[in-house]
Amino acid sequence: MSISPNGINIDEALEELAACTIWYPAYQEAMRLITKSIDSTRDRKDPSSAMLIGPTGVGKTRLCLKLEKQLGPFQTVLRADCEKTIRPCVYVELPESATIKSLSMVMAQILGGNVSDYQSITALETLIIERLITMEVKLVILDDFHHVAQKGLSKTKSSLCNWIIILLNKSGIPFLISGSPTAEATINTVQELSDRFPYRARLQSMPMAEEADTPALLGVLAALQKETIRLGKLKNYIHLTDPTPYKAIYLATQGNFRRLSNLLHDSFRIALLRGDYSLTINDFAEAADDLAFCCSPNHFRMTPNQLNSTLKGQTKRI
Incomplete structure (x- = not known):
């Protein structure tokens, strides 16, 4: 622990400053659109997803983490006939080495599934969809989506888009895709998927x-x-x-x-x-x-x- 000559805990002060989020107009508008996607999905019983697009360093990940916290923590609740696990938000930060298979495995693990390398993508999809529904997930966040979107040939990108379509259509739960303009361009290559993302917030340098x-x-x-x-x-x-x-x-x-x-x-x-x-x-x-x-x-x-x-x-x- 570092203490300043005048008695201030330096570590605590710097940590609190780093955690400070200023809700300037573009941030507020992004949060409004993402919240609207969740509300619209609930009211229409059909997934209306959102995108958060912008260059690196403009605060996309910070906003995603704030949203995850706002939606509420993982919890176990007692219902009339059972004990149930609730996870309002599933947040996944995609590494540069991410593939559809590894992404499926990470999501399944976050949702509490028993996962092995031997499971097929189809089996993992089934597990993910089942858990998304039973755990009453309100939003799935895929952060740094461009790490997957910018990889490989058009066939790979097409497979990625189809994977998301399956999860959206069968779970009925909206996604938030956060990333660079490459992420949006990938989503736009498939009209059916593009139409599933009507709410699009954009962040830029101030x-x-x-x-x-x-x-x-x-x-x-x-x-x-x-x-x-x-x-x-x-x-x-x-x-x-x-x-x-x-x-x-x-x-x-x-x-x-x-x-x-x-x-x-x-x-x-x-x-x-x-x-x-x-x-x-x-x-x-x-x-x-x-x-x-x-x-x-x-x-x-x-x-x-x-x-x-x-x-x-x-x-x-x-």
Whole structure:
């Protein structure tokens, strides 16, 4: 356990900051559409699935995990005639080496099935469908779906699509597929499957305020700053939404949430270790020196004129 000179538990503070999720408009809209897919499935008795599409680092996995938590934990309940296991959500993160067979085995294991390498995909499908229904699953999340979608030839992708169609049609339970645009392109190759995914949420890196009707990045930075002030009991600090630090943060992260999270974590850690209740621009500069995505050039060591010139040059390139 690391304790700062002023008595703050550094590990706990950083962990709490990392767990903080800011529900900016695009996040709220994504959650609304995914929730609507669950409600529509329940009301229509027909699976109306959702997709969460966007590049790496924009918060797709974070949203999937929040959704899994929101739907509720695995539990055992006593019914009038039996003891029943309920699993509201099945979350599967697909590795790069995933195949239809390995994916089927992982899902079956999550659902409590006894699985062996000798079982056929058809046998695993039957087991999965049975468990999805009996365990009253509300949503199946396949995260990083592009790891499977971008592999192999069109025949492999067709088999993957058919596998999902079978699970949807026979279980009646909606899926959430999360991944890059490759995932959406794969789903769209089969019209029957594409029609099963009417709700599609898209996440992108947060733009500069000047580039958007809604200044999402400003709102996120303001909310995160409140957390750092609370957790670090800060008395002196730079305002992250002021023009100079705001521009430096945008240029360093390009509005990518994962990069922003790494940068803020390292900067805040430096400040906590110093233990003087402050957070400075130098903390960000020192953190950026060690982060490959923003160390060259280090925008936190630039003057306001240099930042403006860099932004102007970037706008011209776009």
